[in-house]
Amino acid sequence: MRSCGREAGSGAALKSPSYQHGRIGRTPGRRRLAFRVQAAKTDNGPSLAIVGVTGAVGQEFLRVLKERDFPYSNMKFLASARSAGKQMDWDGNHYTIEELTDKSFGGVDIALFSAGGSISKKYAPLASDAGCTVVDNSSAFRMTEGVPLIIPEVNADHLNGHKAGKGGIIANPNCSTIIALMAVTPIHRAAGVRRMVVSTYQAASGAGQAAMDELEQQTREVLEGKPPTQNIFPFQYAFNLFSHNAPMQENGYNEEEMKMVKETHKIWRQPDVAITATCIRVPIMRAHAESINLELENELSEDEAEKILKEAPGVSIINDRAANRFPMPLDASHNDDVYVGRIRQDISRSDKKGLDLFVCGDQIKKGAALNAVQVAELLL
Numbered sequence: 001m002r003s004c005g006r007e008a009g010s011g012a013a014l015k016s017p018s019y020q021h022g023r024i025g026r027t028p029g030r031r032r033l034a035f036r037v038q039a040a041k042t043d044n045g046p047s048l049a050i051v052g053v054t055g056a057v058g059q060e061f062l063r064v065l066k067e068r069d070f071p072y073s074n075m076k077f078l079a080s081a082r083s084a085g086k087q088m089d090w091d092g093n094h095y096t097i098e099e100l101t102d103k104s105f106g107g108v109d110i111a112l113f114s115a116g117g118s119i120s121k122k123y124a125p126l127a128s129d130a131g132c133t134v135v136d137n138s139s140a141f142r143m144t145e146g147v148p149l150i151i152p153e154v155n156a157d158h159l160n161g162h163k164a165g166k167g168g169i170i171a172n173p174n175c176s177t178i179i180a181l182m183a184v185t186p187i188h189r190a191a192g193v194r195r196m197v198v199s200t201y202q203a204a205s206g207a208g209q210a211a212m213d214e215l216e217q218q219t220r221e222v223l224e225g226k227p228p229t230q231n232i233f234p235f236q237y238a239f240n241l242f243s244h245n246a247p248m249q250e251n252g253y254n255e256e257e258m259k260m261v262k263e264t265h266k267i268w269r270q271p272d273v274a275i276t277a278t279c280i281r282v283p284i285m286r287a288h289a290e291s292i293n294l295e296l297e298n299e300l301s302e303d304e305a306e307k308i309l310k311e312a313p314g315v316s317i318i319n320d321r322a323a324n325r326f327p328m329p330l331d332a333s334h335n336d337d338v339y340v341g342r343i344r345q346d347i348s349r350s351d352k353k354g355l356d357l358f359v360c361g362d363q364i365k366k367g368a369a370l371n372a373v374q375v376a377e378l379l380l
């Protein structure tokens with residue numbers, strides 16, 4: 001019988017001020033990596049900067065740094081000229097947001113970037129030249145040769161000796177790639193993935209704070225019988241779904257889908273694995289779901305797969321067939337782990353070389369801020 005293998009809760013993860021409501025069931029526990037550090041503001045910690053601090057990911061950086069007691073001696077908040085001069089309190093101190101300029105990085109050891117690809121392209125090399133080690137959330141450098149693309153639970157060994165205060169750029173993978181590979185890599189290591197077919201159900205949060213605000217506003221407007229305001233997406237989002245808004249490529253795949261293909265090849269260092277993806281935006285506030293079908297090199301039973309996933313770091317199982325209870329975005333929202341369920345043999349095959357999974361992960365957290373902070377922990 002499948003289990004609902006969630007750990008005893010260690011308390012709710014820090015929540016953003018909004019969207020706390022609607023949580024279903026118990027809060028699954030958060031499992032941390034062995035290299036978690038313990039400190040906070042300390043004279044011998046690195047000097048930090050957050051680029052894009054006012055955004056959805058920037059705000060999550062602050063929650064995650066605090067939650068994990070990340071050590072730091074000094075902190076700098078950077079955003080656009082629009083935010084410069086605004087005040088923010090964090091970790092018992094008062095900060096003034098500064099405008100990002102090419103002089104922002106003197107004396108900074110680690111900068112966490114989340115202000116968009118064009119900002120990263122311009123400022124990450126400047127930061128690196130100033131001796132600051134950059135962890136970049138944008139897609140700007142993910143496929144650049146020599147730039148490590150890191151999911152700490154998957155390929156921490158690809159970090160190439162990068163350290164805080166030594167310069168260099170490390171890229172955070174795309175959120176859908178991180179969430180998929182947290183679940184699929186342990187299976188890949190055990191039985192070898194030959195082909196992966198993914199369909200995503202992606203939340204508003206992946207398109208930033210403005211998209212989350214628009215989904216909330218549209219939902220209210222539709223319920224009140226008003227025409228929905230459409231500033232971020234070209235279609236009604238509330239009570240609807242549509243193909244991912246990333247630019248369409250000549251091959252008929254959108255950029256989000258191709259990121260999953262190319263980034264997986266780089267992270268696994270296996271360009272021969274066959275991968276296809278269909279990425280869809282659904283009117284969910286902040287956690288992505290993915291349906292994943294795997295063709296394996298070697299036989300693997302569903303029980304063996306569940307056992308492997310139960311032991312995988314950063315993965316929790318919700319797989320209760322009797323109760324028809326499997327991962328939902330609300331399980332993952334504001335939590336560290338990627339949740340896996342619907343673990344079953346692919347009945348379209350006569351051998352035991354096919355497996356289906358359904359996964360949910362908080363894409364602002366493990367899909368962005370948490371992953372980047374875990375990478376920063378590896379730099380200490």
Ligand SMILES: NC(=O)c1ccc[n+]([C@@H]2O[C@H](COP(=O)([O-])OP(=O)(O)OC[C@H]3O[C@@H](n4cnc5c(N)ncnc54)[C@H](OP(=O)(O)O)[C@@H]3O)[C@@H](O)[C@H]2O)c1
Nearest residue numbers: 052054055056057079080083114115116138206208209368
């Ligand atoms: N949302 C996600 O879950 C997610 C996941 C993975 C990666 N990412 C990547 O992370 C980046 C940010 O995403 P987000 O969702 O946090 O977006 P967001 O909510 O729209 O925030 C954008 C941030 O960038 C700042 N910014 C914009 N123009 C700037 C400029 N010229 N100089 C300095 N700062 C500037 C904004 O500052 P102002 O407030 O001053 O405008 C804001 O802090 C993007 O590259 C995105 O692809 C996002």
